[in-house]
Amino acid sequence: MDFSPYKALLDRIVPLSYQQDAETLLNSLLPETDSRTHYRLLAEINRLKAPCLRVLDLRQLFPQQCRPVLHQGLYHMLPPRLEQRFGQLLEQYNGDYTRGLYEALLTELETLRQQPAMLNSTPWHRLGFGIRRQEPRLQFVTPVRFHLADGELQTNSLDISVHGLMATLASAAKLPEEVEVSFPGLARQPALACLAEPRHYRRVCQGKNEKGRVRLQRIEPDKAWDQALEQFIDQNQGRYGQDAEDLFETALSQCWGRALLESGQGQVLFFDARGSLQQALCNRAGKPLLEYWQQKEQGDLLGCLLAPERILAMAGRSQASMLLYAFRVQGKTASYRFAAEHDRLEQDRQLAQFISEGQRAGTLQLYHLSLSPVRLSDALLDDLDVMGQTKLKMLKWQLWLTPLPAPEPEQRLPARPRLLQPYLLPATPAPLNLVPLRQAALRKETRFRFNTPVELALGDALIRGGTEDISVQGMKVRLEKALELELLTEVQLSLPELSKLGRDWKLKRLRYRVINQSGDGHVLHLQAEPAGKNHAGCRFFTALLAQNQDKLRARPETMQHPAWIRLLTRQAVQQLAGPAFILGRNDGGFYVQGSLAADHLPALMGWLGNDDDEASPGRLLSRPLLQSVATILQRPSGRSHLLSEVWLSTDAAGVRQRQIDPDAATRERLLASDKELTVCQLISNRLQLRQLDLYMPEWQRLTETSLYKTQQLEQNLAELSLLCQVIDITGLARSSLNAPAAGPAPLPG
Numbered sequence: 001m002d003f004s005p006y007k008a009l010l011d012r013i014v015p016l017s018y019q020q021d022a023e024t025l026l027n028s029l030l031p032e033t034d035s036r037t038h039y040r041l042l043a044e045i046n047r048l049k050a051p052c053l054r055v056l057d058l059r060q061l062f063p064q065q066c067r068p069v070l071h072q073g074l075y076h077m078l079p080p081r082l083e084q085r086f087g088q089l090l091e092q093y094n095g096d097y098t099r100g101l102y103e104a105l106l107t108e109l110e111t112l113r114q115q116p117a118m119l120n121s122t123p124w125h126r127l128g129f130g131i132r133r134q135e136p137r138l139q140f141v142t143p144v145r146f147h148l149a150d151g152e153l154q155t156n157s158l159d160i161s162v163h164g165l166m167a168t169l170a171s172a173a174k175l176p177e178e179v180e181v182s183f184p185g186l187a188r189q190p191a192l193a194c195l196a197e198p199r200h201y202r203r204v205c206q207g208k209n210e211k212g213r214v215r216l217q218r219i220e221p222d223k224a225w226d227q228a229l230e231q232f233i234d235q236n237q238g239r240y241g242q243d244a245e246d247l248f249e250t251a252l253s254q255c256w257g258r259a260l261l262e263s264g265q266g267q268v269l270f271f272d273a274r275g276s277l278q279q280a281l282c283n284r285a286g287k288p289l290l291e292y293w294q295q296k297e298q299g300d301l302l303g304c305l306l307a308p309e310r311i312l313a314m315a316g317r318s319q320a321s322m323l324l325y326a327f328r329v330q331g332k333t334a335s336y337r338f339a340a341e342h343d344r345l346e347q348d349r350q351l352a353q354f355i356s357e358g359q360r361a362g363t364l365q366l367y368h369l370s371l372s373p374v375r376l377s378d379a380l381l382d383d384l385d386v387m388g389q390t391k392l393k394m395l396k397w398q399l400w401l402t403p404l405p406a407p408e409p410e411q412r413l414p415a416r417p418r419l420l421q422p423y424l425l426p427a428t429p430a431p432l433n434l435v436p437l438r439q440a441a442l443r444k445e446t447r448f449r450f451n452t453p454v455e456l457a458l459g460d461a462l463i464r465g466g467t468e469d470i471s472v473q474g475m476k477v478r479l480e481k482a483l484e485l486e487l488l489t490e491v492q493l494s495l496p497e498l499s500k501l502g503r504d505w506k507l508k509r510l511r512y513r514v515i516n517q518s519g520d521g522h523v524l525h526l527q528a529e530p531a532g533k534n535h536a537g538c539r540f541f542t543a544l545l546a547q548n549q550d551k552l553r554a555r556p557e558t559m560q561h562p563a564w565i566r567l568l569t570r571q572a573v574q575q576l577a578g579p580a581f582i583l584g585r586n587d588g589g590f591y592v593q594g595s596l597a598a599d600h601l602p603a604l605m606g607w608l609g610n611d612d613d614e615a616s617p618g619r620l621l622s623r624p625l626l627q628s629v630a631t632i633l634q635r636p637s638g639r640s641h642l643l644s645e646v647w648l649s650t651d652a653a654g655v656r657q658r659q660i661d662p663d664a665a666t667r668e669r670l671l672a673s674d675k676e677l678t679v680c681q682l683i684s685n686r687l688q689l690r691q692l693d694l695y696m697p698e699w700q701r702l703t704e705t706s707l708y709k710t711q712q713l714e715q716n717l718a719e720l721s722l723l724c725q726v727i728d729i730t731g732l733a734r735s736s737l738n739a740p741a742a743g744p745a746p747l748p749g
Helices: 004-016 022-029 035-048 080-092 099-113 223-240 245-263 286-292 308-315 342-348 351-361 378-382 386-393 417-423 536-547 563-574 602-608 623-633 664-673 699-705 707-718 730-734
Strands: 067-071 074-078 143-148 151-160 164-168 178-182 199-203 213-218 267-272 277-282 321-330 335-341 365-373 395-404 433-436 453-458 461-470 474-479 490-494 510-518 523-528 580-586 589-596 641-650 656-660 678-686 720-728
Touching: 004 022, 004 035, 022 035, 035 099, 067 080, 074 080, 080 099, 099 707, 178 213, 245 563, 245 580, 245 589, 245 699, 245 707, 245 720, 267 286, 267 563, 277 286, 277 563, 308 365, 308 395, 321 342, 321 351, 335 342, 335 351, 335 417, 342 351, 351 417, 378 386, 386 395, 386 510, 386 563, 395 563, 395 720, 453 474, 490 523, 510 536, 589 623, 589 720, 602 678, 602 720, 623 641, 623 678, 623 720, 641 664, 664 730, 678 730, 699 707, 707 720
Parallel strands: 277 433
Antiparallel strands: 067 074, 143 151, 143 178, 151 164, 164 213, 178 199, 199 213, 267 277, 267 395, 321 335, 321 365, 365 395, 453 461, 453 490, 461 474, 474 523, 490 510, 510 523, 580 589, 580 720, 641 656, 641 678, 678 720
């Protein structure tokens, strides 16, 4: 029922209903309504008066204005205007925090969002997905005892989960990296006595604004502790509520990383310990890049461009990134490709000659490379299936390959291609495993959730279990006993319950092949062998699904993303080539939604941040520049990104100055006068919600935990506007491209 015609009346009745009977008020104010409408209005009044456990945390929208507001054990973070309105509504709702008060504050928030938004400063997002707790957290205060070497320290918890804890900590107290923890208060409750025995916890890094508290992660496995804490949280989450802050931050960071991977200009590549190219995350922008390095298959020549010797040499250097030039010359019978690092060309004094030859061929390419080690913890690998562990354990290095506009000298040198023979690449294409960000599941067909007993025959042993989902040619089976089977092992499967449906179906000792294994050996992914009409199981499930489509529930397609692909994407965005800004746009203008940090570039991070470890993009961008970039990208020219050079210099008075795309005379003056000059390439990408397909495993749990956090995340996604990536090209700007080569480089013997 639509209550909008009765909104003013409901706003009047709800405060009065605390002193008078609501039904009597309705009869006196609306005497002519029918009984059905009368009943629904009465139910709506009771709903608006029901207690609410949703926490209002508006630091994402008003980062420098919010203050903590404590009411009935819940901490709200509100700006002054909403804090004042919160107090006024409490008087109307008899001092109770109710659903009606919550919805009234959301209405006030929508009004505030339409006001002009400043290009605000926001905390840097450090995409450490493995640090945040992705499990239910209960806001509960109970005594916590730290068992130290010199005695015991007792404090109180702020929230608890099965494997994590946040507690108060006095400023003078210091905890070691690992400490034993027990819960003396909880241990007095029935079935929780095991919590009195201390277990090992490890401190987790936290932000500068979290003074007076400590975050801990349990590192000592204990089934009794797991069962006790799970039971306590399940029994009390309705009363105390769950803290959705970490869960919201994880989902938000994943959104920003997904936007960067899908719409950014960078290509993410993965190498093994020997420097050989193994995997490449493929997005829309990476397609033309892969086609450029294509001979037989997409990207099969990237292994020549990034040879193992080049990768291992980069890994042994101290600097985090380098510039790589490459071009292609078409001969009479074949193509010849040349590639060389910026530092090597300057050392050989062949930079200008190389660029001249590339410009003459018309295929000159410049790439920014950022190499970093792959860090996948054992805990993450333990959660993968056999296939995922096999794919990820071989990876050692990750590289961001970002195309940049190549420089063009004012005077092109004479053609001398023989000088570039040392930089000729061998034309030996190697196959490349492309991993699209939207990779389909192994089973292309629709899978249905269906649970029926199964019996697995392995020799003389008979192992029982049940199906989790079925399809015509495959199924997912969970066994009572864990097995360690090699992939592609053939097994014999029987379906005892389904065999009772009729004598015509022979569903015993069906041949299936194990194509994957997960759940520590308890879950098998099976495929019919041979698949098709000759397999009795395929014929039976074809008939079963055809006759019971309306009764069976299909698994959603988004849940079929392999876990190892999610780990690859998260690994990629944790080690960026450079910092990036996610900008939103509403009726009030541009504002910063997220700032992705690149901690391996401390100088550039210091430029773009302040003393409070917050990102200040106003030092690099301005509102008029953003407006101009957005206007250009919205024109019907098909452009998806725009490049700008930002020169950051220091004048004689020590004041930092910013210049966008300066002319040649200004560049020469800055290069000659400022030794601390920083030159950045700003890549601005257009972002729109319909261009992104964001899949977050945390979304369902976030929806269950906090309705407001889910609405806030949806609003942020709807207002996505620009992605600005910052690449440091100071070395390229300082290189002299106009001077002729000093002499020919020595040719190989």
